[in-house]
Amino acid sequence: MPHSADTTLPAAPVDRGAGPLPFLSLLRRLLPWAVAVLVASLAVVAAGRLRAEFDLAALGREVATLPAAALAGCVLFTLASYTALVGYDLSALRWIGARLPLARAAMGSFVGFAFSNTLSFTAFSGGAIRYRLYTSAGLSGMQVAKAVFFLSTAFMVGISLVGSVGLWLAPERAASVLHLPPGAVRSLAVTVALTVPLLLLAAALRRRPLVLLGREITLPGAKLLLMQLVISTADIAFSAGALYVLLPADAPVGFAAFAGVYCAAIVLGLLSHLPGGIGVFDGIMMLALADAVPAERMGAALLVYRAVYYLLPLLAAVALLAGHEGRALRGRLPLADLHRRAADALRLGRGALPAAAAAVAVTAGIVLLVSGALPAVPGRVHAAAALVSLPVVEVSHILNSVVGLGLVLIGRGLYQRLDSAWTLTMGLLGAGVVLNLLKGLDWEEAVILAGCAAILWAAREEFYRRGSLTEVRLTPGWVLGSAGLVAGAVVLTLFAFEHVEYRDALWWQVATTADAPRSMRALVATGVALLGLSLHTLLRPAPRTTPRPDATTVERAAALLPASPRTEGNLVLLGDKAVLFNEAGTGFLMYGVRGRSWIAMGDPVGPVETWPDLVWSFRQMVHRHGGQAAFYQVRPESLPLYLDAGLLPVKIGEEARVPLAGFDLEGPERRDLRYAVRKGGRDGLSFALVGRDEVPAILDELRTVSDGWLAGRKVREKGFSVGWFDPDYLSRFDHAVVRHEGRIVAFANIWAGAPGGELSVDLMRHRPDAHPLTMDFLFAHLMLWGTGAGFSWFNLGMAPLSGLTGRPLAPLWHRLGAFVFKRGEPFYGFRGLRQYKEKFRPRWEPRYLCSPGGLAPATILADVAALVAGGLDGTIGK
Secondary structure, eight states, X not given: OOSSOOTTSOOOOOOOTTOSOHHHHHHHHHHHHHHHHHHHHHHHHHHHHHHTTSOHHHHHHHHXXXXXXXXXXXXXXXXXXXXXXXXXXXXXXXXTTOOOOHHHHHHHHHHHHHHHHHHOOGGXXXXXXHHHHHHTTTOOHHHHHHHHHHHHHHHHHHHHHHHHHHHHHOOHHHHHHHTOOHHHHHHHHHHHHHHHHHHHHHHHHOOSOEEETTEEEOOOOXXXXXXXXXXXXXXXXHHHHHHHTTSOTTOSOOHHHHXXXXXXXXXXXXXXXXXXXXXXXXXXXXXXXXXXXXXXXXXXXXXXXXXXXXIHHHHHHHHXXXXXXXXXXXXXXXXXXXXXHHHHHHHHHHHTHHHHHHHHHHHHHHHHHHHHHSOOOTTHHHHHHHHHOHHHHHHHHHHHHHHHHHHHHHHHHHHTXXXXXXXXXXXXXXXXXXXXXXXXXXXXXXXXXXXXXXXXXXXXXXXXXXXXXXXXXXXXXXXXXXXXHHHHHXXXXXXXXXXXXXXXXXXXXXXXXXXXXXXXXXHHHHHHHHHHHHXXXXXXXOOOOOOOXXXXXXXXXXXXXXXXXXXXXXXXXXXXXXEEEOTTSSOEEEEEEETTEEEEESSOBSOGGGHHHHHHHHHHHHHHTTOEEEEEEEXXXXXXXXXXXXXXXXXEEEEEEEEOTTOOSOSGGGHHHHHHHHHHHHTTEEEEEEOGGGHHHHHHHHHHHHHHHHHHHTOOOOOSSSOOOOHHHHTTSOEEXXXXXXXXXXXXXXXXXXXXXXXXXXXXXXXXXSOTTHHHHHHHHHHHHHHHTTOSEEEEEEEETTTXXXXXXXXXXXXXXXXXXXXXXXXXXXXXXXXXXXXXXXXXXXEXXXXXXXXXXXXXXXXXXXXXXXXXXXXXXX
């Protein structure tokens, strides 16, 4: 039977519309793993507790004395079960309308189930095996996914039917294990069993696909479903029989009662995600049959059953798979290619190490939480107290649970590859080893923690990010999961000590036999620690640091600007953004940091062939620091570069670029500009270019203009994507100035690209009392000058949120942006800015933010706004 059903592969994808709420989606992803880790931890501790109930030597004697008829029966039932398992794959292939030779289907079934039964982690075992074997036979990946979905569902229906029938016929044994009345168990069994005829009725009557949790599922026909139920029932009966025949012939337990407990143990073993449900399945079977089968005989039966039903088929499956792959590769794949593929596989495996390390830490933490919630093994606390004194035992018990909570929380840092998280985790694991020995000589938990430490030690090179743990922000989901685990420990404590009558005095009782008070105190300490850490991490302000470049770095970047046809690279001269060069120093990008957002300003500067290296270097640097990388105001022609880097584009507006080839003021399209130039000239305005060497002499006058402009608009200086009035910065550029009666009334510093490239301006300011046509006058003259100087384009800058559509089927971001563009005029003047630039008849080009998906664009744009405004307060006011 498929003890580890391949439930991780999805059904055929369909349009899910808006999808589930983010919280429900997060809960749906976290809940199975939280249950799995909790069940697995219970199994680890339960195995340690059961270890005290039988002797290893007696267990060996029981294995040696098992009757030959029982062993033969176990082998025969195993063969029958694996033969029935072939029916799963044949039914699944029939459902998806695929035809395969019987030998190929039988091999896929046997090898797939042998791996998934033994190893669990079905996405990497049974499902992957079938994908390899069936796609090589001509099936598509989606067909394989649908087949695996079918057989997984069929198994769950079959085991539910067999288990519910067994529990209904003999509920007493399961009731004693679950601490429920037999009537409640029988009612639950009837409820589960009734789903099967309902499913058959739905398959017979419903012709349209069934939509479940956003997935569209076409039910198999009633005939196919009924046939599969027979196959599943036979499989489960045979697999249960393989264990049942190993029990003593005079054991007072009928097959119906045995099958009910067996099915429940299988399901709980699946939830644990442990290989073969080891520990969980065995512990439940031993507890349920403790009054009917001696512990040593039950242990011997389980050992032989696992060897026959799990280990032998796995060895045979490995041999079959190796032979199949060897035949496929023979003569087709050179040795060097094999080495390359192995190296690729190792690199892919390293990518999963952070998540695996976090899982190891969380599992170790849950082991400690569960250990703190359960009573100690009789006699061990007395021995520990005799060695180190009772107060040390009490304190160790409390600290052990707190260390467990620390391991659960610190898993977030391991997931982010922080070196400090690795160091602290190793320290906590070492402390857990010592504390488990001090609190009650719990050597089983100490061995588990030592094993976790060994795993993390072997992977120490993967935790290379420099960072303080104080900078790690626990996500609400991580805190919620931690709170759920602590709540589970509370429930476990109540369950373990349900026979203890609660009294206030329990909190203060200190004795070697006072297990309940000891667990209660440990849980209170753990809860207080969780509350304090959660409040600290959720309420503290996010860090904001942007490494400032020194003068040498700025000058290195400035030396590359004259060769760039684009002008936005001049923003590096402000010195408010960090600079990243490529290895050869021939290109750079500039970026700012706020919280977890690392935002590159525009495309890289330098030869186009240097851009991929710069983008990937930036991505890797941000990854090492645990941030999220983004590129702000990038051009459409560079989007493939960011898509290759795993970033998604979001349109944030359009940039106005005026072609200067043949630009003049003639014709009806330029009459507004022509009028501004003529009217301004008649009214005394004059245009002049001031070279950068002459700028220091007029800085005081320019400052007067700038201060008047700021005061008149009631705004303050900005940054990041625009310049501010800084004498050193302005002295680097030529300036366009407009005078009226000899007095400067407007100015703009000129950004000039490489010859034949782009011309633009940055700081554009005028006196509040300047002529109304002053800026039109300045831009018209500057464009005429640029045309004569051989520039191809004049860049008027971006109109934020311009060009976003509000159509009903447009992406949500576009609809929201279009609404703000239309309705936000009183606050920013989005439409007015675009209308002003329209008079120059520009070509509008889209500009994008490239960032991770999900909610990341919203948070990154908020951080961009804060960088531009100099803080959150600047984003609200002007």
